[in-house]
Amino acid sequence: MDTVIVGASEVAHLSKSNENNGRIDGELMLNRDAHVTEDLAMHIKDGMIVKFSTNEEMKLEWGLPSGSNDNLNYIDVEGAAIIPGFVDAHTHLLWDGDRSNEMAMKLSGMSYRQISEQGLGIASTVSATQKASLNRLIEIGKSRLKRAHNLGTTTLEAKSGYGLDLETELRLLQASSSLENNGVSLHHTWLGAHAYPEQVDKNNWNRHLIDEQIPAIIDQGIASYVDVFCEPGWFSIETTDEICRASMQHGLDIRLHVDEFTDGGGLTLASELGAKTADHAGFSSDDARAKASNADVNTGFLPGTPYVHGDSFTTDLTRCIEEGWKWSLASDFNPNCRSLSIPFVGSLAVHRMRIPPIAALIAVTANAASTVNGKEGVGKLIEGGVADLNILRTNSADGWCLMPGDNPVKMTIHHSQL
Ligand code: NIG
Ligand code: FE
Numbered sequence: 001m002d003t004v005i006v007g008a009s010e011v012a013h014l015s016k017s018n019e020n021n022g023r024i025d026g027e028l029m030l031n032r033d034a035h036v037t038e039d040l041a042m043h044i045k046d047g048m049i050v051k052f053s054t055n056e057e058m059k060l061e062w063g064l065p066s067g068s069n070d071n072l073n074y075i076d077v078e079g080a081a082i083i084p085g086f087v088d089a090h091t092h093l094l095w096d097g098d099r100s101n102e103m104a105m106k107l108s109g110m111s112y113r114q115i116s117e118q119g120l121g122i123a124s125t126v127s128a129t130q131k132a133s134l135n136r137l138i139e140i141g142k143s144r145l146k147r148a149h150n151l152g153t154t155t156l157e158a159k160s161g162y163g164l165d166l167e168t169e170l171r172l173l174q175a176s177s178s179l180e181n182n183g184v185s186l187h188h189t190w191l192g193a194h195a196y197p198e199q200v201d202k203n204n205w206n207r208h209l210i211d212e213q214i215p216a217i218i219d220q221g222i223a224s225y226v227d228v229f230c231e232p233g234w235f236s237i238e239t240t241d242e243i244c245r246a247s248m249q250h251g252l253d254i255r256l257h258v259d260e261f262t263d264g265g266g267l268t269l270a271s272e273l274g275a276k277t278a279d280h281a282g283f284s285s286d287d288a289r290a291k292a293s294n295a296d297v298n299t300g301f302l303p304g305t306p307y308v309h310g311d312s313f314t315t316d317l318t319r320c321i322e323e324g325w326k327w328s329l330a331s332d333f334n335p336n337c338r339s340l341s342i343p344f345v346g347s348l349a350v351h352r353m354r355i356p357p358i359a360a361l362i363a364v365t366a367n368a369a370s371t372v373n374g375k376e377g378v379g380k381l382i383e384g385g386v387a388d389l390n391i392l393r394t395n396s397a398d399g400w401c402l403m404p405g406d407n408p409v410k411m412t413i414h415h416s417q418l
Contacts (some may be wrong), residue, residue: 003044006055011040012083012397013381014366021370024224026324029359044387047415085154085388086342087368087379090279090330097128099335122195125335129162137175148340149183152409154388160189173222190223193235210246218250226252230266241346244352244382257285271295272356277371282314293325298371303348317355327365346401356368357398386415
């Protein structure tokens with residue numbers, strides 16, 4: 001099927017990169033003119049962008065608007081801006097239960113760590129999730145994916161991690177894989193090492209993860225990535241290293257949770273392991289940030305999490321740009337941070353962390369895409385790439401992150417729908 005889209009006031013194509021795999025880092029993140037074009041119409045065939053031209057040329061070629069017919073999907077966006085679909089490269093998509101009760105504890109001054117030491121936090125989500133059937137998890141996932149899609153997300157990484165036993169971890173991944181074809185491309189991650197079950201011997205549990213869970217996860221064949229919550233008090237550097245190396249031997253790529261509450265050396269380990277991405281990283285040292293970038297390891301910042309903790313944002317994104325470090329942004333959707341809204345993440349980055357909208361857009365599209373093994377052109381709008389895009393409610397491409405609490409996306413298109 002042919003689709004022709006005309007009438008955009010601006011198209012943020014992000015086609016210029018200064019890194020391998022399409023990344024845009026350093027000064028180039030700030031060069032809006034390099035990334036946004038005013039007069040750009042596109043022809044899409046079977047979900048792939050085949051051609052850009054000016055609006056006038058495109059209309060002439062297709063005899064539009066009068067020549068429009070049933071075989072052509074003709075879309076005039078009437079002055080709206082178009083941007084790539086968002087790539088949310090860090091979510092805990094699937095879990096059951098509700099942790100609203102933790103808000104009162106947070107307000108009384110308890111930290112995330114203290115709440116978890118009371119047997120709540122991850123542990124309470126685990127008990128609810130272990131009771132959830134496969135069908136229930138699929139239904140929960142479908143409704144969340146629909147919300148994410150409506151908010152502009154067209155690629156999403158989904159972690160397991162609320163099973164804490166093999167059977168539930170396999171069920172979570174099974175549910176995750178059943179969610180394909182819902183207008184969002186999915187990437188599945190095994191996060192077996194998310195927390196230790198209560199009263200378990202840690203060494204025994206580490207052996208269980210390596211000797212029993214990894215082979216079963218590989219046998220199941222759904223996860224492409226491994227993740228570990230590498231943080232003092234959760235999984236140590238040594239154990240994280242061991243779990244990741246065992247997973248790598250089976251072909252899994254590495255994503256990590258590191259240095260969320262303290263600098264535990266997680267980002268440095270991620271560099272040594274050649275991780276695709278190391279996320280949170282709010283307390284990583286500058287040395288570790290530089291080392292990660294030199295090792296081609298992305299750092300994924302997740303500002304929604306300090307936001308819901310009432311904490312300040314420890315990361316200086318302007319500095320990250322000035323230093324040319326490799327970084328991205330994601331939602332960290334989870335029972336503690338229940339927002340699937342990438343536009344909200346963009347608002348935090350722009351209104352609170354004070355970077356320009358174009359830099360924040362790159363961080364949730366092209367740069368996030370470099371951490372997942374997706375199709376050609378994901379996170380960009382380029383000829384020969386997939387047509388994953390958002391038509392905004394605003395005339396400026398910058399509007400994508402300037403409507404906090406509202407949805408700036410009028411229409412999301414995933415290539416599978418064309
Ligand atoms: O990335 N920090 C580790 N895991 C999640 C939160 C898990 C939870 O609180 O349920 C995160 O923020
Ligand atoms: Fe997370």
